[in-house]
Every structure is written in structure tokens, then in C-alpha cells.
Amino acid sequence: MHISISDRPPEAEGVRVVHAALDAGMTLIDTADVYCLDHTDIGHNERLISGALRTWSGPRENILVATKGGLTRPDGRWDRDARPSHLRAACEASLKALGVEQIALYQLHAPDPAVTLEDSVGTLADLQREGKIRWVGLSNVSVPEIRQAETIVPVVAVQNRLNPWFREALTGGLVKYCGERGIGFLAYSPTGGGRLTKKIPAHPVLGEIGRRLGATPHAVCLAWVLAQGPSVVVIPSARRVEHARDSASAAGLVLAAGDLEAVTRAVFDRS
Numbered sequence: 405m406h407i408s409i410s411d412r413p414p415e416a417e418g419v420r421v422v423h424a425a426l427d428a429g430m431t432l433i434d435t436a437d438v439y440c441l442d443h444t445d446i447g448h449n450e451r452l453i454s455g456a457l458r459t460w461s462g463p464r465e466n467i468l469v470a471t472k473g474g475l476t477r478p479d480g481r482w483d484r485d486a487r488p489s490h491l492r493a494a495c496e497a498s499l500k501a502l503g504v505e506q507i508a509l510y511q512l513h514a515p516d517p518a519v520t521l522e523d524s525v526g527t528l529a530d531l532q533r534e535g536k537i538r539w540v541g542l543s544n545v546s547v548p549e550i551r552q553a554e555t556i557v558p559v560v561a562v563q564n565r566l567n568p569w570f571r572e573a574l575t576g577g578l579v580k581y582c583g584e585r586g587i588g589f590l591a592y593s594p595t596g597g598g599r600l601t602k603k604i605p606a607h608p609v610l611g612e613i614g615r616r617l618g619a620t621p622h623a624v625c626l627a628w629v630l631a632q633g634p635s636v637v638v639i640p641s642a643r644r645v646e647h648a649r650d651s652a653s654a655a656g657l658v659l660a661a662g663d664l665e666a667v668t669r670a671v672f673d674r675s
């Protein structure tokens with residue numbers, strides 16, 4: 405995301421970051437049509453990823469690219485539009501931007517209060533029947549919304565926020581529900597997103613565990629999120645090659661029960 409929105413690096417550097425993530429063993433890339441500057445730039449991240457995959461020397465068939473529809477960027481704002489007509493046009497544009505005949509995982513970016521969830525999810529079900537989407541996912545949803553969507557189409561993934569500062573996906577039972585239903589939970593902003601991520605290097609508990617295990621505090625944070633359930637996947641972003649590599653290292657970092665507990669109990673100040 406950050407390689408396509410404001411403060412993005414030069415495109416060649418963005419491609420290097422994607423290559424570094426793939427070389428480090430990451431196999432899931434999460435994108436969206438709206439990861440761009442504004443309405444004139446829709447699809448920037450999808451085009452960048454498509455180009456990066458074309459020039460990557462590794463096995464592309466092992467990489468799953470997930471994208472989303474249901475938001476717009478008028479003059480750089482983030483607005484919702486999950487009307488059937490918009491979702492259909494957005495899906496067509498994403499197919500083109502990604503250069504594929506079928507999108508592996510297409511996620512409703514967020515429910516739109518101006519449209520019934522039934523209409524939005526029903527459109528994704530139609531796109532799946534037409535072969536344009538392989539799997540359907542949801543984002544920024546509640547458990548009742550997932551249940552409602554499941555009456556229309558199989559839901560394979562849910563993408564909501566989860567990090568040590570924001571644990572509503574845990575306390576509200578959403579991660580548990582996904583685990584029970586075999587739905588992948590894609591934790592977004594897993595290290596807190598832009599502003600809160602900057603607090604990680606000075607965090608005493610993450611720092612102490614990291615020093616002891618020879619890992620960065622960011623990797624410890626990601627390992628804590630990953631440990632929250634068997635169906636939890638983290639989708640950290642990066643603008644720098646070293647950050648992509650460091651985030652990938654978290655996949656091999658297993659925290660002992662005492663360390664997990666210490667992070668769970670630690671204070672994470674949002675101010």
C-alpha cells in the first residue's frame with residue numbers, strides 16, 4: 405500500500421521492495437485498486453505488482469495476489485462505493501491492471517452504508533460465477549456481516565485491523581469466528597500502521613524480547629499477531645527493502661507462552 409500512496413518511493417524502488425518480499429519467501433500480496441494517489445491514479449499498486457511479478461525470477465505460480473473493490477479516491481479522499489455497478493467496473497479494471505484473466509482473491513474493501521450488503525456480496529458472487537474471481541473475501545466487517553455474506557457466497561478470507569494497539573478483532577470474537585469457520589483472517593496494519601509503527605523501536609517489552617531472541621521489535625510484534633489464531637495471516641507493508649526482509653523473518657519467529665503473555669499484558673499507548 406505505502407509504495408503507491410502519498411510519500412511513495414520511486415517506482416523502481418517499489419518493485420525492488422516487492423522482489424525482496426518475494427525473495428524472502430512471502431507468498432501473499434494484498435493490494436487494492438485504490439492504493440494510489442487519487443481518482444486519476446486508480447490501479448497504481450495493482451499495475452506495479454503485476455510488473456514486479458513479471459520481472460521476478462522466482463516461481464510466480466506460488467504467489468497469490470489478493471485485491472479489493474468497493475472504495476474510491478475522489479481527489480485523494482477515501483470514500484465508499486460498493487454499488488453493484490461500481491464493483492463490477494472495479495473488478496474489470498483490476499483484472500486489466502493485474503494483467504490476469506481471473507483474480508485469485510477479490511475482497512469487498514468495506515461495506516457501503518448506501519447499499520445493502522446483500523447487493524454488494526451478491527455482485528461478488530455473480531463475478532465468481534462468471535469466472536472473474538476465484539475466491540471471495542471481505543474487509544472491515546463484523547461477525548454478523550460475515551454470517552450474512554456466508555448465506556450468499558462462500559467467504560474464504562476476512563481482512564480487518566489487528567495489532568497490539570487495536571485488538572477489537574480479538575475481543576469481539578472475529579478472529580475466533582474465522583478460525584472456527586476455516587476462514588483466513590488477514591490482519592491489516594499488523595505493526596500499527598504509519599504513526600503507531602514508529603513507537604515500536606522504543607517499546608520496552610517488544611525490545612526486550614527482540615534482544616533476547618535476536619529479532620527486531622517489529623518482527624516480535626508480527627509474531628505476536630500471528631500467534632493469535634491458526635487462521636491468522638499478517639499483511640505488513642513496507643517502502644524499504646530492509647523492512648520487507650525483516651517482516652518476512654517474523655514467519656520463523658515463534659514466541660514462547662511467557663513472551664506472548666508479556667506482549668498481551670504490555671501497555672500500548674495510542675497517543
Ligand SMILES: NC(=O)c1ccc[n+]([C@@H]2O[C@H](COP(=O)([O-])OP(=O)(O)OC[C@H]3O[C@@H](n4cnc5c(N)ncnc54)[C@H](OP(=O)(O)O)[C@@H]3O)[C@@H](O)[C@H]2O)c1
Binds near residue numbers: 646
Ligand atoms: N482493508 C483495509 O481497509 C486496510 C487498511 C489498511 C491497510 N491494509 C493492508 O494492510 C497492509 C499493512 O497495513 P499498514 O501499512 O497500515 O500497516 P503496517 O504494515 O502495520 O505498517 C506499515 C509501516 O511499518 C513500517 N515497517 C514495516 N516493517 C518495518 C520494520 N521491520 N522496521 C521498521 N518499520 C517497519 C513501514 O515503514 P516503511 O514504509 O518505511 O518501510 C510502514 O510505514 C497494507 O499494505 C494493506 O495491504 C488494509
